[in-house]
Amino acid sequence: MGRVKRPGTAARQGTAAGGAAARAARGAQRADATVAARGAGGRAAGGWAAVGRCQLLSLAGFAVTAVGGLVVCTLLLLPVGVGFPLLPPAAAALRRLSDRYRSWTARWTGTRISPPEPLAVDGSGSRRRRAAAVLGDEGFWHDLRWAWLEPWAGGVLVAVPLALIEYGAFGALVQPFIWRLVGDGNWYAFIPVESTATMLAAAVLGLVFVAAGLRLAPRVLDLHARWSRRTLAAPHSTELVRRIEHLADTRADALDTQAAELRRIERDLHDGAQARLVALGMTLDKATRLLDTDPQTARELLLVVRSTSERALQDLRDLVHGIHPPVLADRGLGDAVRSLALDSFLDVDVEVRLPGRLPAPVESAAYFAVGELLANAAKHSGAREVRIRLAHADTVLRVTVTDDGGGGADPSRGSGLYGVRRRLSTFDGSLTLHSPQGGPTTVTLEIPCASSLPKTSSSSATG
Template sequence: MRAKERLVAVARCQLAGLLAVAGSAVGSLVVLALLLLPVGVGFWLLVPGATTLRSLSDRSRERATRWTGTRITPPEPYSGDHSWSRRRRAGAILAAEGFWRDLAWAWLEPWVGGFLVGVPLGFLWYGGFGALVQPFVWPLLGPDNWYAFVPVEDTPTMLAALVLGVVFMAAGLLLAPPILRLHGRWTRRLLSVPRRTEMVRRIAHLTDTRAEVLDVQAAELRRIERDLHDGAQARLVSLGLTLDSATRLLDSDPAAARKLLLEVAETSARALEDLRNLVHGIHPPVLADRGLGDAVRSLALDSFLDVGVDVRLSGRLPSPVESAAYFAVGELLANAAKHAAAREVAIVLDHDGGRLRVTVTDDGRGGADPAKGTGLRGLRRRLESFDGVLTLHSPPGGPTTATLEIPCALSSPKTSSC
């Protein structure tokens, strides 16, 4: 691990310690509010105190996930709104399981979590004193000056203290990353919802996504039926009528019959093109034959934008996942051209061993918001049916980065041309 990463881990330990102190202070305020509930004053203190405590605990969850990759499931937000009375809002907070977890975290984190992150910090700061301060001040500290187990009384012992200080500093740097990961697991134990609650949420989520998938499938079937009825079917009916007319004119007017047969050829070509477009909209042949990488490259070639594609897949993905990712990329490319006024788009396809990650970045004007349009909301719903997520970062002015993650496994050797 590089020295820069170890220094970053030390800084994060320091931030975690400061957050523990802030959580302890707010937790003390919340406990005071609980003690004052019988006299009524506590209702005025509990709501802002609990809200602030939840903000601090959410920040701790977010940092643990971002710093160590530890997945922490947050509790449900507090129910109620500002139209409720303080007594009613306080009752809703007291009934929430997440409130008591936050309070336990506020009281235990300074002792356990603070001790954990304090270990590398203690080594680092004490080592810094021995290596950077002790060599200059030891003559002023008198004969009883000790650094750890070394009595610093002359130049050789001062040098020994300096070397020991460097060792302590190195130990602090080495311990910071594993201690930070251990602190992340401790935070998950305190702040993540119970397994039973996670399962209940999971069941509810699967129930909702199942209903949405059924709706999407029904809408897709209606679209296919409409396209067949209005496109290929209408052309085939016209082709049959034209053939019938040509058959009647074949003996009496061969020239007119020949003209009608030419129309039949044109109509059959258009009907075939309609069928090809319909099949392409259902499952593109290049996706089935060559895989997701080449299918996305085909999308890039068809787009009038300057699209770069970086494929880092070492094998084929399950067909439903490939199809979902393909149409999601198509939707994002269309949005970049239509709404963002982008000129360049970068697409990265990667697989980390457990999930497919697709990143689409454009240089458009930004400001994309799933709440303001049906396209991104529909895309997010389709990904949820695969337990996937869509993360969107689109500040005003751009650039816009959309990241799709779908849990899956590589199922066969690579067949694309990358």
């Protein structure tokens, strides 16, 4: 792990002193994910909040049972014709309920569940056609299967912490007042409550049950999220279609990006190095003709040739740096981002937690994405400090860039963030933006990849 704090303006003018390092806050995930990672909301939910959510799920199970039963009744009424007008609205109600569960799962645990394709329940066509469209929808049958399994599996699961808390509350709050009235045969769990000592033991055991329920509730929510993902995710055929469409779109984007990059390289060569080399050749020709008749002028022209050749060489170096920076190829992503931090006029704090080298295309995409985000922060946000964190875990490269600017960033109002998102989509990556008015702005980049090469980037702090 290495950190670098870029010197501020005063330090660049006089000293190389670095500032204090700070960790970037992880953005609230996730616009699209990857992703079945735990979200910040899921980690924050604990104790009584998780218990309340379990209670909500247990009550919602009755609605799931009712709507599922309604759908089955409409299916049974299809042979007599009564079910045709009832099936589309019943299926729509079931889809709204399953979408609600998907939303709860994403908000509470960060587990994203891909929804099936929308139901064809619009008002066009006859009743039989609309009912036939519902029956031919694979997502409808997925929802119906979930509606019959959820009360038995998911409902029983969320009832466990609720039962522990309710039974524990009975032992801690009720037993101390009723044990004298009940008489013989009063048991609490395995404790016969027949004296003050056993009553106190029952109260303590009740508190243990309550604590166990509180501790178990967040884990039960996670298990319920996994269960919901298995039963509520879009059918496999739908996922394949979406995957094919995504690959076609990203392939087209990659081809467009490559063509644009080639045009940029051609333009830079034509307007930069090529023009200077042509001028250099013409100046050399003129100097050669004057070498015998006017040596002083020829010497001055040769000095111009040397200056022109240096500028042409610098143009070529800049062009190569724009294609693939040498520091990125030689030292890896961590040191390449540090070089970006040193080139920026903002105070940039970099924290690197990379186990080794990543695939070259991934490093290149992440490098240019960070460069674009730093440029946006410098030009549009009014920020003074930027914090960058690079980490790799669970085969995902995660880059978090946070600035202290005014916020209000919107990908739809400019091409910078949209271009970064397009670049990452080629790798099945994602960009998540959290930029409230007044700031701060946090951009989280996630790229699935594996760390395969030995670590070569420096781990020492540099200024």
